Amino acid sequence: MSYDLVVIGTGPGGYVAAIRAAQLGMKVAVVEKRATHGGTCLNVGCIPSKALLHASERYAEAADGFAGMGIKVKPELDLAAMLAFKDAGVKGNVDGVAFLLRKYKIDHFHGRGRIVGPGKVEVTFINGETQAVEAKAIAIATGSEVAALPGIAIDEKRIVSSTGALSLPSVPKRLVVIGAGYIGLELGSVWSRLGSEVTVVEMLDLVAPGLDSEVAKQLQRTLTKQGLAFKLGTKVVGVDTNGARLRLTLEPAAGGKSEELETDVVLVAVGRIPNTEGLGLAEVGVKTDNRGRIVVDGKFATNVPGIYALGDVIKGPMLAHKAEEEGVALAEILASQAGHVNYDVIPSVIYTAPEVASVGKSEEELKEAGIDYKVGKFPFTANGRAKVNRATEGFVKILVETGTDRVLGVHIIGADAGTMIAEAAVLMEFGGSAEDLARTCHAHPTLNEAIKEAALAVDKRAIHM
Ligand code: FAD
Numbered sequence: 424m425s426y427d428l429v430v431i432g433t434g435p436g437g438y439v440a441a442i443r444a445a446q447l448g449m450k451v452a453v454v455e456k457r458a459t460h461g462g463t464c465l466n467v468g469c470i471p472s473k474a475l476l477h478a479s480e481r482y483a484e485a486a487d488g489f490a491g492m493g494i495k496v497k498p499e500l501d502l503a504a505m506l507a508f509k510d511a512g513v514k515g516n517v518d519g520v521a522f523l524l525r526k527y528k529i530d531h532f533h534g535r536g537r538i539v540g541p542g543k544v545e546v547t548f549i550n551g552e553t554q555a556v557e558a559k560a561i562a563i564a565t566g567s568e569v570a571a572l573p574g575i576a577i578d579e580k581r582i583v584s585s586t587g588a589l590s591l592p593s594v595p596k597r598l599v600v601i602g603a604g605y606i607g608l609e610l611g612s613v614w615s616r617l618g619s620e621v622t623v624v625e626m627l628d629l630v631a632p633g634l635d636s637e638v639a640k641q642l643q644r645t646l647t648k649q650g651l652a653f654k655l656g657t658k659v660v661g662v663d664t665n666g667a668r669l670r671l672t673l674e675p676a677a678g679g680k681s682e683e684l685e686t687d688v689v690l691v692a693v694g695r696i697p698n699t700e701g702l703g704l705a706e707v708g709v710k711t712d713n714r715g716r717i718v719v720d721g722k723f724a725t726n727v728p729g730i731y732a733l734g735d736v737i738k739g740p741m742l743a744h745k746a747e748e749e750g751v752a753l754a755e756i757l758a759s760q761a762g763h764v765n766y767d768v769i770p771s772v773i774y775t776a777p778e779v780a781s782v783g784k785s786e787e788e789l790k791e792a793g794i795d796y797k798v799g800k801f802p803f804t805a806n807g808r809a810k811v812n813r814a815t816e817g818f819v820k821i822l823v824e825t826g827t828d829r830v831l832g833v834h835i836i837g838a839d840a841g842t843m844i845a846e847a848a849v850l851m852e853f854g855g856s857a858e859d860l861a862r863t864c865h866a867h868p869t870l871n872e873a874i875k876e877a878a879l880a881v882d883k884r885a886i887h888m
Pocket residue numbers: 431432433434435436437454455456457461462463464465467468469470472473534535536537564565566567585586606698701702733734735736740741742743744745746
């Protein structure tokens with residue numbers, strides 16, 4: 424079989440590249456080793472975690488927030504049904520991708536792909552049989568996998584990765600999360616809402632590294648109020664699994680006296696690593712960097728002609744929408760169009776309650792780059808809709824370049840921040856200014872009005888403050 428493009432891996436990067444290439448008239452095939460399409464994101468990542476975040480948030484709201492609106496209920500948790508709700512959501516999404524691949528007449532090979540030479544992929548099916556697939560171009564979109572901690576073996580029962588934490592059969596009395604990043608804060612929130620005593624152990628002195636530190640501090644305060652405990656500047660150096668409870672040894676990251684902590688379940692969430700094992704990269708000579716990521720140029724080309732890579736397996740934030748943008752861009756480049764990804768405008772969202780959403784630079788990054796900037800801030804306590812909904816936690820912070828007024832970063836902590844950030848991303852994609860935002864009529868009453876007010880606040884003319 425011979426194709427214009429063969430994509431290995433059908434996560435958000437791979438399946439989107441395949442669809443866009445098919446739209447542009449290429450003959451496309453995909454190779455996927457998992458039983459279903461959609462990759463980490465749809466099967467064990469974005470989608471199932473958001474299903475549990477949604478359901479557990481409603482549960483917590485029913486217990487604590489409904490009575491204040493005059494709704495009397497006594498919520499009772501049916502965890503099996505909640506997990507089934509999540510699984511149904513996953514099925515709906517992965518079936519959707521399978522439908523799209525069929526719609527675009529993309530051939531799919533369910534097996535493990537290995538590159539045996541430029542233009543040549545060997546697929547090994549589950550029964551051990553192999554098939555050769557040839558293509559003018561090969562795109563590697565094999566994503567990432569859980570990063571392990573030395574000496575701490577994940578069994579997906581008591582010591583779990585995010586995958587195990589999406590399917591715990593009962594609510595653990597105590598849960599220790601190692602790593603206060605995206606996964607630790609999101610899945611820590613889920614199990615805390617469902618009744619676990621959650622302790623998050625983080626090596627650094629701040630949660631969610633990379634976030635604007637003012638937002639990160641507010642997020643930590645909010646989550647602490649919700650019942651999560653944090654041990655910052657601390658490392659887990661060992662877990663004793665002998666006995667009914669797990670015994671963790673913790674050490675200050677800066678060195679010092681160790682302490683012990685008992686728990687029922689540990690979630691290891693210390694990052695993800697590129698997934699390149701068994702792909703035949705060394706044999707064909709594809710270069711990787713010191714973090715195991717495939718090295719590509721600005722057009723996603725590796726050093727071997729005809730072999731491209733995108734998504735979590737290359738540099739950049741490990742985010743589904745970043746992988747998707749790269750999928751579209753690569754397909755367009757292969758079709759001799761001007762595919763391009765603007766890495767300065769990739770939003771990121773932590774789906775805690777409230778959500779945290781950012782796009783562009785943080786204050787720390789602007790300071791480090793020596794850029795002169797102004798700040799416009801507006802709290803949700805002064806937003807009418809947030810007030811009436813009793814969702815007043817958080818603020819919008821806009822960072823603009825002094826002199827040009829160009830928006831360089833927008834950071835929101837608040838209800839629905841993940842949806843609201845799109846407005847900022849569109850503005851920044853067009854090189855917009857705070858004045859542009861401030862002069863745009865925003866519907867009332869909406870949470871988005873806080874963005875307009877923050878833009879007005881850049882020049883100290885917010886109306887409702
Ligand atoms: P993947 O989605 O990892 O897909 C790679 C695919 O390649 C997999 O299906 C794999 O089976 C297949 N594969 C690998 N090797 C081979 C081979 N040799 N042959 C055939 N197939 C192969 N990102 C967000 O933007 N928003 C979120 O809310 C979010 N939530 C997340 C929650 C969790 C718990 C996790 C773990 C991740 C989350 N992410 C989120 C990150 C997101 O899942 C990834 O950034 C995204 O899936 C990367 O897409 P990808 O296409 O590069 O790779």
